[in-house]
Amino acid sequence: MSGSVKKAAITGHPVTHSRSPLVHGYWLKKHGIAGEYGRVDVPPETAEDFYRNFADAGLSGANVTVPNKEVAAAACDWLDDAAKSMGAANTIWLDDSGRLCGANTDGLGFLGNLDQLAPGWDVSRESAVVLGAGGAARAVVWALLSRKFTRVHIVNRTFKKAKAIADMFGSGTIAHEWDNLGTVLEEADLLVNTTSLGMAGKAPLEIDLSPLPKTAIVTDAVYAPLETDLLRSAKARGNQTVDGLGMLLHQAVPAFERWFGVRPEVDDTLRNLILADLGVTA
Template sequence: MTIKGTPLAGVLQSPEEPGTVSPIYDHWLSVTGAVGRYVPLTIRPDDLGDVMRLLPKIGFVGLNITGPFQHMILEHADIITDRAALMSGANTIIFRPDRKIHADNTDGYGFIENIRQHAPGWNPKAGPAAVFGAGRTAREVVTALLEVGVDEIRIANRTRPRAEALRSEFGMRIVVHDWVKAGNILDGAMTVVNATPLGARGKPEMRVPLDALARGAVVNDLVVNPPMTRLLSAAIEAGCYPVDGVGMMLYQAAPSFERWFGHKPEVDQAARHAVLSQFSE
């Protein structure tokens, strides 16, 4: 696997949760002319410490982190950014030249940047936000929304205690609603986010009533495949600003690529096509 003098990066995943390796890094390596390789790494959680010590020695400059490793990786980091600490997990590792392990989380940045690029007039203070879901992705969304000044975040999750846990941690700006009345969180909400897998290919459809979508709201579905979901179709019909999940994937990946390989990648139509191409094969 090692090529002398070639910087290596990869995605760390567990055997229980193997994921699809995004082609975006190979795309950016090709179009920027950066020297490097991006590879998948599947390891057991018990081997994490040994792997983290080994990888820099064989030419790795960084990692993407998935699943259960996002929290575990913090135990092995020398430097943890405020963003990673706040989210209790890292999605990006940089192996620094001084051999220190730098842990960061770019998901919140990717989420906000995607909205700003596709809904340039978005004002996070324009009204409440409505978030479907209360898992790790929802936590990242909530953290990012609070940072940009959203005054009220309504959360509906199929398991209410997970939503209550977010309110306990983040305070009274979080308002929890029962899932059976999830459609109610849309009333007057000017930012709407689906942070669940509902509506993704192979998953159950999102059956939440959407008739309360407010005209002019920004509606972001973090589902990537398919990029056009029932929620986004309803948003278009309601006169909302639809934002799909592909952009978040790209904008969270761009800072990692730049840190690892020293080239700033473009988030453009070619990059978007590179991501979507994996679902058409």
């Protein structure tokens, strides 16, 4: 990437298969913006130095993916509330004074996806069940609390990790052992899988959905395959389902606006472009 145009990139390790360049490239072309978006592989052993000296990278900003989100946040001079809450940044940029600023838009991506594909999903919703206790779980818990869910149940096979998230966010978040899943499903208005279970090449997510009310919405952070076994099973029993692709697309919106000055839309053309890259027909 060269020249005087604004440049951004996906950073992390590995980044070879990231679809972020497709997403941002589509928006750059659609809006006729003279900008570039590429990939910069940043292994963990060099990550601290890279983000501390981000101004030397020749980039206006960047996305940050695993395993570097926490390191990037620590290197920032300013963080938004979401990044502060999660201790992780997925979007960084240099402001006019040269400060490195960071945000976490993963939670906004989660909300944007549901707002678009299940309008009104958060009306009169009280109880959510979140499966998993990694970075995606933290983002989803933050998002649900921002929409005033009164109870967010975090269920994970390693209880200590679920407890750490509950302690992080405090009131309204409750950690559970995996064996308690059936009980918490009984009152769920929303079920969210943030684990990698069910992803192509991973073990399946095997849970009994029979306690889940038919009125509950089920969504999955996994987007390859687009319809996971969880979503297929939920749909078969009459639950409304939302796939995880939109979370990837919507988290990119505020980042693009920050770097290039235009707020893009997640439209059908973009969604179909990514589905084609995944080898899935719309």
